[in-house]
Every structure is written in C-alpha cells, then in structure tokens.
Amino acid sequence: MAFVSSSSTKFRNEDIPKINYDQLVYKENxxxxxxxxxxxxxxxxxxxxxxxxxxxxxxxxxxxxxxxxxxxxxxxxxxxxxxxxxxxxxxxxxxxxxxxxxxxxxxxxxxxxxxxxxxxxxxxxxxxxxxxxxxxxxxxTLEVYCLGNENVKLSNQSLNYETEYNSMSESDSCHWCGPRNKLRKHLLECDNIYICNYCKYAMKANHRYNHEKKCENIFKKRQSIVSLSSLGNINDVSVNNLSSSVSESNDLKSLSSILEKTKEENTRYYSCVNASKGCPLTHILINEYINHIWNCEYQEKNLEWVIKKHKYIELNHKKQIKLLEQKSKEQLQKIEKLEETILLLKQKYYLLTILSLDPNDKAVQLELSENNTYVKHIGLIDNECWASVRSNMPISNRHQVYYYEVKIIFRRSEWPNFGAIGYCTRNMELSNRPGYSKNSSGYCNYTGDHYEHGNWTHYGPSYEVGDVVGCCINFIDKKVFYTKNGKNLGMTGIAIPDQPIFVCIGLYTGSEMKVNFGQEPFVFDIEGYKKSLKVAQRQQKLNSDSSNEVVE
Structure with missing residues (x-):
C-alpha cells in the first residue's frame, strides 16, 4: 500500500533532528x-x-x-x-x-x-x-516545552531503552517554551539536548549514555564489533609505549598516534576488555574507551595498573600544557591586534571630541566661522557691549593639563577694551566677559588685569592685535596660568571650581579673534611644560619616599 498526500511533500534538512512527539509536553491551551x-x-x-x-x-x-x-x-x-x-x-x-x-x-x-x-x-x-x-x-503553532525540560518524560518504547537518569536538577533543565514548529531550531542550539549521530533523535543530554548502549541504528551502522582481544589489551596499546626506557617525547608521540587516529579508525567500535567480568559496554569509540578503562569498576586495579595510570595522566597533563601554551600565544596575538585597534579608536575619538566654540551657546551679537574657531562681534556701534561664547563641551580632566590659544585679529581703536579669555561654568551669563561672574576666570587686554569670581587683581601685561594669548588649566594643582606670545605669566591665585568648566571667550563690539584648540601648533611650548610637570611629580614622590624611610 503506497500513500501520497494531496500536496507533494519532500524530506528536508529542517526535519532533523527527529522528534518523538509522544514526549512533548504542551503548554495549557x-x-x-x-x-x-x-x-x-x-x-x-x-x-x-x-x-x-x-x-x-x-x-x-x-x-x-x-x-x-x-x-x-x-x-x-x-x-x-x-x-x-x-x-x-x-x-x-x-x-x-x-x-x-x-x-x-x-x-x-x-x-x-x-x-x-x-x-x-x-x-x-x-x-x-x-x-x-x-x-x-x-x-x-501550539506551544511546547523543550525536551530538556525537567517535566518532559522520555518514552522508553520509542527509543527502545530504559531511562536510568530521569532525575534532572533545576539548573540543568531548559526552560524554553515556544511554537512546535520552532522546536527543531531550538534543539540544535540547546545545551541540555543530545542528538544521536545515527538515529538523529533528540533527547535529554543525560540520556545519551543509555541511548548509545541500546540504539539499534548504531548496531546497524557498525559492521562488526571488534573485540579488544584481537587488538591486544587497550592498556598495552595505550600505555606499553610509556615505559621508562622511552623518552618523554616518544611517549607523547606514541600516545598521540593512538588518540589522533584517522576518522575511519575513530568511528570504529570496541568492546570493553572487562566485558567477560560484567562490564555492560559492548561497543564504544576508541577515544572514549581510553578514558573508560581507567574508570571501569570491573578493571583489576593492581600496582602495575596504578603506575600506568599515573604515567597516562602525567602525559595528558603535558599535552594539555602544550595546548594551553599554543592558545596563550594566539591570545597574545589577538591582544596585540586589539591594542592596535584601540589606538586607532582613540585617535578617531580625539578627532570626534576635539573642542570648538558652540554656535548654540553664545550671545546673539557673536558670529562664528571657520569650523567654529573664528569669532566676530557684529553688534551695533551705538550699542556697544560685551558678549561671550562657550566651548561645545566641558574640558575633560583626564588631560591633567589643558591648553588653548587665541590670536587677536581685529579691534576698534576707539575702545580700549576688546577681549578676555579664560574659563567659565555652564551657568555664567553670556552677556558679560569671563571672570565677572562666580566660578569663572578671565585675562583682559586693556590693563592686563585678571578677573576671577567677580574680583580683579593686576596680573600681567596688556595685549593688542597680532598677539597670541593662551590659557592653561592645571587639573593636578587646580590652578590656571596665562601666556602671551609663548611666555608663561605665572599661576593665578584662586583654585578652579569642582564642577565642569568650559572654554570661554569674551569680545567687545567690533572685535575679532581666532581660537586654536590644537588644530595648529601652539606658540607656547606646552609639551615641554608637561614634561617638566612630570619630572616635578617624580621628584616629589622620591622626596616623600625618602622622608618615610627616615621616619621608619
């Protein structure tokens, strides 16, 4: 009797693994x-x-x-x-x-x-x-639980063996639940599932041992069971070459020649040498058998067996050490590649996070150009006033030292005041210059005065059109100093606030300035200053260490 459906069906790879539908537990519906x-x-x-x-x-x-x-x-x-x-x-x-x-x-x-x-x-x-x-x-579309779920009971009749390991801890149980047509895909990925290479049935992983002893397909695939008596004792095969007269390198080669056989040899089955003493394993792969023989409860464990097992374990450990050394080399190579990638990412990050003046955080009288590094006061002459602009992001304290410069491009001759540079916090009013408000600092051009938190002191020389003025923020000492044409004018008196600070430029009506955030070489030797700062820190540490030794 031959049967066909009203619509032709073909066997597909999606039908693997096979499922014993009697085992399925459906979600209540x-x-x-x-x-x-x-x-x-x-x-x-x-x-x-x-x-x-x-x-x-x-x-x-x-x-x-x-x-x-x-x-x-x-x-x-x-x-x-x-x-x-x-x-x-x-x-x-x-x-x-x-x-x-x-x-x-x-x-x-x-x-x-x-x-x-x-x-x-x-x-x-x-x-x-x-x-x-x-x-x-x-x-x-009905929802079913994974075959690895603790509630799923195995059908003994369908898989033709008794289940001796029905107990499954909650941690080993798979809690997947989904449509039945998605079950096969899940079984291929589930760690709690074993799929027999011969009958293609899926089952709980802890049923593998019993299944492989009873699976009819394994016996059909196997042409004959090769008894170890025809090959000699597995102990002799795997360990006789491990005698003390053979060097360790030869031992490893002998063991490797057995464990690393061709695929055809590795798929052959052997019966346990202790089968006559009651061992139930009548067929097992050779690479699994070598591990089994050391744990077989029917094996006579005399002094010779203990010596051979010790040697076997020792050589296995050496082999594992070699594998770990190889993996370690591979990991070091990966680390080197990752370090190169990190360096490239840091360079890209620096380009993406480089400071500039913020077109959305400025007074209305100011106009920005040249990638937001050129600022011009375009206010009316009959309504002269101060106007400021902040940077697009706070200055990061990871720099330890941050520096920028401003070149004076133009000023109106009728007004002595035309600019101030420094820093400020987010809440400073931009209708004034830096230094006039709390938590801000500014170096002004006219008298060279330094304004900080609303107070002023005479600080340095005045500056004019063509001069390059710089601002250096030292996050280590929490101090600020300014430069003129590459010369350090000395530290100011008040510490920087413990909150995010921004670059701040103040201009008077008609003034124009260009800011250098590092896109061009600085006039001041900032790298030399950083090196001298590191030398001073090392010397300070040495002095503190020597003073501690004297005290002790």
Missing part, C-alpha cells in the same frame, strides 16, 4: 482538546489526516488502521488490488473505502488508477491520504 488524534487521543504529529467525518488522525496511525482493515498479515507492507476487491466486493474505480475508527463512518479515499490499469492484480494500490494543511499549521 483550550484548543488542545479540540485537535486530538482519534486513535492515540493526543495532539497529532505533523501531516494531519482529516476524514470526511471531520475526525483527524496522525498519518502513521491512519496508515496502521488501513493495514488493519485490509491485511490479515500486519507485517505486510502493501495492499494489492485483489485484497481490496475482497474487502469491497466490487471493482476498484478511483477510490478505496476506510471505516473511521472513531465513528465507524465510511470514508472514500482517492486512488491513482494509472498504477493498476496494466492488468496486474498484484500491483499495489496507491492511496492519496486527505492531509489537512490548515489544521497542521494550527497544531504546529
């Missing part, structure tokens, strides 16, 4: 009671068959029912025309009758007449099963 197979009374597996009486069945179960109704010998595979004629007592046209096992109503299943129009009454009947794709899709 009211529609589960509606969609149940009329034979097994469970949620039907994919490819749901629906008869004309509206009862639904699993594909395998309805095939078994057809065989039961038409075949006296259930082991027979196909139904031929003569058997159908006996049952239906008439000639076959284009259908075959089946009695619904749920309601006893007769349903006519379509057949393909081309198969038996050749006059051969022994030719198998090809039956088209009425698959319902809509119900199959609905059933596949």
């Amino acid at each position: 009211s529609i589960i009671s509606i969609f149940k197979c009329g034979i097994c009374n469970k949620v039907p597996v994919p490819s749901v068959v629906r008869l004309s009486c509206e009862h639904i069945f699993c594909k395998d179960h309805i095939i078994q029912e057809l065989k039961r109704q038409y075949l006296q010998n259930q082991n027979k595979y196909s139904v031929n025309i003569n058997e159908v004629k006996k049952k239906q007592d008439r000639k076959i046209q284009d259908h075959i009758d089946i009695t619904c096992p749920k309601c006893n109503q007769i349903t006519q299943l379509k057949t393909e007449t081309n198969d038996y129009n050749q006059g051969n009454n022994e030719y198998p009947v090809k039956i088209i099963l009425p698959f319902d794709e809509n119900i199959s899709k609905i059933v596949d």
Whole structure:
C-alpha cells in the first residue's frame, strides 16, 4: 500500500533532528482538546489526516488502521488490488473505502488508477491520504516545552531503552517554551539536548549514555564489533609505549598516534576488555574507551595498573600544557591586534571630541566661522557691549593639563577694551566677559588685569592685535596660568571650581579673534611644560619616599 498526500511533500534538512512527539509536553491551551488524534487521543504529529467525518488522525496511525482493515498479515507492507476487491466486493474505480475508527463512518479515499490499469492484480494500490494543511499549521503553532525540560518524560518504547537518569536538577533543565514548529531550531542550539549521530533523535543530554548502549541504528551502522582481544589489551596499546626506557617525547608521540587516529579508525567500535567480568559496554569509540578503562569498576586495579595510570595522566597533563601554551600565544596575538585597534579608536575619538566654540551657546551679537574657531562681534556701534561664547563641551580632566590659544585679529581703536579669555561654568551669563561672574576666570587686554569670581587683581601685561594669548588649566594643582606670545605669566591665585568648566571667550563690539584648540601648533611650548610637570611629580614622590624611610 503506497500513500501520497494531496500536496507533494519532500524530506528536508529542517526535519532533523527527529522528534518523538509522544514526549512533548504542551503548554495549557483550550484548543488542545479540540485537535486530538482519534486513535492515540493526543495532539497529532505533523501531516494531519482529516476524514470526511471531520475526525483527524496522525498519518502513521491512519496508515496502521488501513493495514488493519485490509491485511490479515500486519507485517505486510502493501495492499494489492485483489485484497481490496475482497474487502469491497466490487471493482476498484478511483477510490478505496476506510471505516473511521472513531465513528465507524465510511470514508472514500482517492486512488491513482494509472498504477493498476496494466492488468496486474498484484500491483499495489496507491492511496492519496486527505492531509489537512490548515489544521497542521494550527497544531504546529501550539506551544511546547523543550525536551530538556525537567517535566518532559522520555518514552522508553520509542527509543527502545530504559531511562536510568530521569532525575534532572533545576539548573540543568531548559526552560524554553515556544511554537512546535520552532522546536527543531531550538534543539540544535540547546545545551541540555543530545542528538544521536545515527538515529538523529533528540533527547535529554543525560540520556545519551543509555541511548548509545541500546540504539539499534548504531548496531546497524557498525559492521562488526571488534573485540579488544584481537587488538591486544587497550592498556598495552595505550600505555606499553610509556615505559621508562622511552623518552618523554616518544611517549607523547606514541600516545598521540593512538588518540589522533584517522576518522575511519575513530568511528570504529570496541568492546570493553572487562566485558567477560560484567562490564555492560559492548561497543564504544576508541577515544572514549581510553578514558573508560581507567574508570571501569570491573578493571583489576593492581600496582602495575596504578603506575600506568599515573604515567597516562602525567602525559595528558603535558599535552594539555602544550595546548594551553599554543592558545596563550594566539591570545597574545589577538591582544596585540586589539591594542592596535584601540589606538586607532582613540585617535578617531580625539578627532570626534576635539573642542570648538558652540554656535548654540553664545550671545546673539557673536558670529562664528571657520569650523567654529573664528569669532566676530557684529553688534551695533551705538550699542556697544560685551558678549561671550562657550566651548561645545566641558574640558575633560583626564588631560591633567589643558591648553588653548587665541590670536587677536581685529579691534576698534576707539575702545580700549576688546577681549578676555579664560574659563567659565555652564551657568555664567553670556552677556558679560569671563571672570565677572562666580566660578569663572578671565585675562583682559586693556590693563592686563585678571578677573576671577567677580574680583580683579593686576596680573600681567596688556595685549593688542597680532598677539597670541593662551590659557592653561592645571587639573593636578587646580590652578590656571596665562601666556602671551609663548611666555608663561605665572599661576593665578584662586583654585578652579569642582564642577565642569568650559572654554570661554569674551569680545567687545567690533572685535575679532581666532581660537586654536590644537588644530595648529601652539606658540607656547606646552609639551615641554608637561614634561617638566612630570619630572616635578617624580621628584616629589622620591622626596616623600625618602622622608618615610627616615621616619621608619
């Protein structure tokens, strides 16, 4: 009896791993009671068959029912025309009758007449099963738990072995729950699932040991079980070469020649040498067997065995050390590449975070240009006033020392005051110059006075058009000093505030200035100042260490 669906189906890679649907635990849902197979009374597996009486069945179960109704010998595979004629007592046209096992109503299943129009009454009947794709899709959207969940119980009958390890801790249990059509994809990724390489069934990982002892597909794949008696004792194979007369390098080569066999040899199976003493392992891969022999409870553990095991463990450790050394070299190479990447990122970060004047944080009388580094006061002459602009971000204290310069481009001759440079906080009013408000500092041009937190003191020389004035903020000493044409004018008196500070430039009506944030070389030797600062810090540390030694 051959069966086809109303829509052709092909075996796909998506059907792997195989799933034993009897094991599935479904999340509570009211529609589960509606969609149940009329034979097994469970949620039907994919490819749901629906008869004309509206009862639904699993594909395998309805095939078994057809065989039961038409075949006296259930082991027979196909139904031929003569058997159908006996049952239906008439000639076959284009259908075959089946009695619904749920309601006893007769349903006519379509057949393909081309198969038996050749006059051969022994030719198998090809039956088209009425698959319902809509119900199959609905059933596949029902939510199920992972096979690695602690609530899922293994079907012993389907996988043909007894479960000895049914207990599973909550930490080892998988808590995934999702649509049934997504289960296969999850099983391929789940750490709590083992997929047999031979039968392709998925199961809990702690059932692997028992499954591999009983799986029929493993026995079919295996041509013959090679007894260790034909190869010699595995101890002799793996350890005899480890005698003291052989050098350690030769020992490692001997062990490596056994453990690193070709794929064909590694897939051969061996029975435990202690099988006659009661060991249940009748077939096992050689690389797994070498580990098994040291833990086999049936192995006689005499002095010779202890010496060999000690040597085996010692050489394994040496091999692991070599592997770790190799991995360490690879990690160091990766670290070097990462350091190069970090350096490039730092350079890009510096370019992205370089300061400039903020066009959105300035007085309305000011105009910015040249990538926000050139500032001009465009206020009316008959309404002269001070106007300031802040930088686009606070000065980062990670610099320890921050420096910028301003070149005086233009001033109106009728007014002695034209500019001030310094720093300020976010809350300073921009309708004044830096230094006139609290938590701000400014070096003014006219008299060379220094304004800080609203107070003024005479500080340095005045400056004019063409001069380059700089501001250096020392976050180590929390002090500020200014420069004129590359000359350090000395520290100011008051410490910088403990809050974010910004570069601040103040201009009087008609003035123009250009700010250098580092995009061009500085007139003042800021790098030399930084080096001298580091030398002073080292000397200070040495002095403090020597004073501590004297005290001790």
